[in-house]
Amino acid sequence: EVQLLQSGGGLVQPGESLRLSCVVSGFTFSTYPMSWVRQAPGKGLEWVSAISGTGGSTFYTDSVKGRFTVSRDNSKNTLYLQLHSLTVEDTAVYYCAKGEVASTYYFEYWGQGTLVTVSS
Amino acid sequence: DIQMTQSPSSLSASVGDRVTITCRASQGISNHLAWYQQKAGKAPNSLIYAASRLQSGVPSKFSGSGSGTDFTLTITSLQPEDFATYYCQQYYNYPPTFGGGTKVEIK
Numbered sequence: 001e002v003q004l005l006q007s008g009g010g011l012v013q014p015g016e017s018l019r020l021s022c023v024v025s026g027f028t029f030s031t032y033p034m035s036w037v038r039q040a041p042g043k044g045l046e047w048v049s050a051i052s053g054t055g056g057s058t059f060y061t062d063s064v065k066g067r068f069t070v071s072r073d074n075s076k077n078t079l080y081l082q083l084h085s086l087t088v089e090d091t092a093v094y095y096c097a098k099g100e101v102a103s104t105y106y107f108e109y110w111g112q113g114t115l116v117t118v119s120s
Numbered sequence: 121d122i123q124m125t126q127s128p129s130s131l132s133a134s135v136g137d138r139v140t141i142t143c144r145a146s147q148g149i150s151n152h153l154a155w156y157q158q159k160a161g162k163a164p165n166s167l168i169y170a171a172s173r174l175q176s177g178v179p180s181k182f183s184g185s186g187s188g189t190d191f192t193l194t195i196t197s198l199q200p201e202d203f204a205t206y207y208c209q210q211y212y213n214y215p216p217t218f219g220g221g222t223k224v225e226i227k
Binding site for chain 1: 152154156162163164169209211215217219221
């Protein structure tokens with residue numbers, strides 16, 4: 001059974017940093033690209049970042065480039081998102097999502113989500 | 121970026137009804153279209169991929185159609201557990217983009 005278990009959210013002040021984690025099981029982690037998708041309170045879904053199976057390629061939506069860093073440790077079956085210079089606009093539930101080998105950005109499996117609140 | 125426009129943004133329906141949600145892409149995306157269901161406080165759940173292929177375990181009351189720029193999600197015999205928000209998403213082009221969502225409420 002595929003599972004994605006997230007941790008690391010919380011309340012931070014503007015300008016601070018946070019790291020999100022997503023531990024996966026039930027599939028060969030290193031084979032699959034992974035993404036982060038976020039959802040601001042009461043809003044729709046927004047793709048944030050993606051990383052290839054090897055970790056050699058990373059991608060970001062424009063609003064987080066230079067502030068967020070996606071990474072993965074295939075030996076630990078864990079995906080990370082490091083968030084820096086956070087602003088109130090980054091307040092959202094962040095989901096990790098498993099891509100497919102043939103379709104990087106089709107997300108069959110999602111984590112349970114973790115809330116990041118940026119407020120002074 | 122490809123814009124995905126869903127309509128309606130919300131609808132009210134009764135148990136047993138058939139509902140149709142539409143999704144329009146700002147440019148052609150072939151059949152690289154997915155539909156997700158999201159219940160309040162929960163992660164999205166994949167329903168359909170490749171515009172019309174049902175995800176494993178999803179009941180056949182859900183169906184998708186379309187190609188190019190215009191797509192539909194149809195739910196037959198609406199049940200209480202189907203009341204949720206539904207999102208379309210294109211994965212044809214980078215970056216992937218989602219529609220604004222359609223909230224299906226009980227009439």
